Amino acid sequence: xxxxxxxxxxxxxxxxxxxxxxxxxxxxxxxxxxxxxxxxxxxxxxxxxxxxxxxxxxxxxxxxxxxxxxxxxxxxxxxxxxxxxxxxxxxxxxxxxxxxxxxxxxxxxxxxxxxxxxxxxxxxxxxxxxxxxxxxxxxxxxxxxxxxxxxxxxxxxxxxxxxxxxxxxxxxxxxxxxxxxxxxxxxxxxxxxxxxxxxxxxxxxxxxxxxxxxxxxxxxxxxxxxxxxxxxxxxxxxxxxxxxxxxxxxxxxxxxxxxxxxxxxxxxxxxxxxxxxxxxxxxx
Numbered sequence: 001x002x003x004x005x006x007x008x009x010x011x012x013x014x015x016x017x018x019x020x021x022x023x024x025x026x027x028x029x030x031x032x033x034x035x036x037x038x039x040x041x042x043x044x045x046x047x048x049x050x051x052x053x054x055x056x057x058x059x060x061x062x063x064x065x066x067x068x069x070x071x072x073x074x075x076x077x078x079x080x081x082x083x084x085x086x087x088x089x090x091x092x093x094x095x096x097x098x099x100x101x102x103x104x105x106x107x108x109x110x111x112x113x114x115x116x117x118x119x120x121x122x123x124x125x126x127x128x129x130x131x132x133x134x135x136x137x138x139x140x141x142x143x144x145x146x147x148x149x150x151x152x153x154x155x156x157x158x159x160x161x162x163x164x165x166x167x168x169x170x171x172x173x174x175x176x177x178x179x180x181x182x183x184x185x186x187x188x189x190x191x192x193x194x195x196x197x198x199x200x201x202x203x204x205x206x207x208x209x210x211x212x213x214x215x216x217x218x219x220x221x222x223x224x225x226x227x228x229x230x231x232x233x234x235x236x237x238x239x240x241x242x243x244x245x246x247x248x249x250x251x252x253x254x255x256x257x258x259x260x261x262x263x264x265x266x267x268x269x270x271x272x273x274x275x276x277x278x279x280x281x282x283x284x
Contacts, residue, residue: 028198038060038063041196051199051202054202101175113163138225141227195217233272242268246263247261261276
């Protein structure tokens with residue numbers, strides 16, 4: 001399936017606020033009041049869409065945690081693109097240690113280099129289509145896919161050669177963030193995709209406008225069954241018209257009973273299009 005762009009796709013070139021009246025339930029747990037503004041695409045990714053009065057404090061803490069871990073997978077890229085997360089206080093900025101990213105040299109040595117020396121790249125993954133769209137049973141295998149595209153950031157070659165000269169290395173493996181340093185998991189990436197898609201679906205269609213299917217993923221209730229709800233398109237996406245692209249519709253899947261969100265993070269860097277099945281339509 002080749003992704004096509006919708007005329008109703010939300011643009012990212014300006015801040016956009018989706019209004020929600022106070023006193024309504026949290027869009028995730030449905031129990032406590034939603035009093036916190038939700039960044040639909042995380043600030044750490046350069047997201048500029050917000051939904052007012054969306055989440056309760058407990059659910060906001062949960063989403064911020066896994067979004068933070070997922071964001072660290074992209075940290076070298078974010079630094080090179082000058083994408084910053086939440087603003088820190090002056091004291092916090094002073095106490096923050098200089099960021100360093102990991103390289104492995106000649107399959108033996110590991111070194112850490114500052115962000116302005118790190119040869120950044122972005123690996124775009126392509127997942128199989130969501131299995132729920134084909135009537136297949138769920139499974140809780142890890143969200144894993146094949147490489148769709150590798151995007152080299154500006155000055156990649158120059159930085160790579162400079163590292164080889166500096167450390168007298170013949171081979172350099174790009175690692176970025178050390179997974180051993182703190183919790184980092186592709187489950188967090190899957191949860192982030194589910195949260196982005198679901199919160200956007202609520203912003204566009206309304207809370208309780210459909211039966212949610214991915215809130216258990218967001219709330220850390222296993223099994224996640226990520227492959228059942230999250231997948232990618234076949235073929236090559238159209239040229240990007242924005243940094244991120246997001247829309248809600250059916251997109252030719254011939255599955256009118258489902259609510260589907262199409263999402264391309266870093267679309268301007270030739271990323272793959274992902275489809276997240278966030279809900280089921282109410283029966284008439």
